[in-house]
Amino acid sequence: xxLRVDVLTLFPRMLEGFLTxxxxxxxxxxxxxxxxxxxxxxxxxxxHRTADDRPFGGGAGMLLKPEPAVAAIEALQSPGCRRIYxxxxxxxxxxxxxxxxxxxxxxxxxxxxxxxxxxxxxxxxIDQEISIGDYVLTNGTLPAAVLIDxxxxxxxxxxxxxxxxxxxxxxxxxxxFPQYTRPAEFRGKSVPEVLLSGNHGEIEKWRLAQRIxxxxxxxxxxxxxxxx
Numbered sequence: 073x074x075l076r077v078d079v080l081t082l083f084p085r086m087l088e089g090f091l092t093x094x095x096x097x098x099x100x101x102x103x104x105x106x107x108x109x110x111x112x113x114x115x116x117x118x119x120h121r122t123a124d125d126r127p128f129g130g131g132a133g134m135l136l137k138p139e140p141a142v143a144a145i146e147a148l149q150s151p152g153c154r155r156i157y158x159x160x161x162x163x164x165x166x167x168x169x170x171x172x173x174x175x176x177x178x179x180x181x182x183x184x185x186x187x188x189x190x191x192x193x194x195x196x197x198i199d200q201e202i203s204i205g206d207y208v209l210t211n212g213t214l215p216a217a218v219l220i221d222x223x224x225x226x227x228x229x230x231x232x233x234x235x236x237x238x239x240x241x242x243x244x245x246x247x248x249f250p251q252y253t254r255p256a257e258f259r260g261k262s263v264p265e266v267l268l269s270g271n272h273g274e275i276e277k278w279r280l281a282q283r284i285x286x287x288x289x290x291x292x293x294x295x296x297x298x299x300x
Contacts (some may be wrong), residue, residue, distance in 0.1 A: 133187030161203030183212035
């Protein structure tokens with residue numbers, strides 16, 4: 073059974089092109105993954121379809137109201153599904169989380185907006201809160217897209233070459249190695265000889281050394297977190 077993902081957002085059209093292009097679009101066509109996007113305002117009950125209101129206690133911005141969000145999630149959820157809120161104050165998203173989510177049967181993703189959501193939504197119908205980085209976007213629809221894209225790559229059959237999953241950044245907590253293609257020389261810069269040698273053992277050793285050095289320069293924190 074294909075993984076089912078329901079996305080709740082005030083801006084469903086933001087995902088239209090994203091879900092029809094490239095590898096993800098092909099995965100949906102082949103029914104390796106099912107993604108349904110829902111307008112949160114469809115669960116508003118007043119004539120103005122009001123999904124947000126001012127926060128109690130004052131402050132800037134607006135908050136998503138609890139009634140439509142809770143009603144929407146409860147209408148879409150299934151037994152055992154994972155209900156996720158995309159928010160800057162959530163747990164940092166990672167390759168490990170993407171892989172774990174890819175093994176679920178059903179996800180419901182709530183895209184926040186404005187200054188966030190009423191805390192009672194989190195308390196009542198959210199199982200997991202995820203952040204894609206230490207910055208703030210106008211809404212959580214793009215983070216939902218990022219999560220779907222990263223997670224879909226772990227679904228069998230989505231990638232044309234499964235080796236891509238084991239030879240990429242963050243596999244083994246290391247960044248990726250430099251990659252080269254034809255021509256062998258460009259503007260006076262040549263491809264490293266080892267890559268042209270045909271010696272796969274030496275190529276793997278070179279790639280590992282390059283990954284360690286790139287990680288040391290760019291993300292030393294990843295090396296510091298390596299098990300001793």
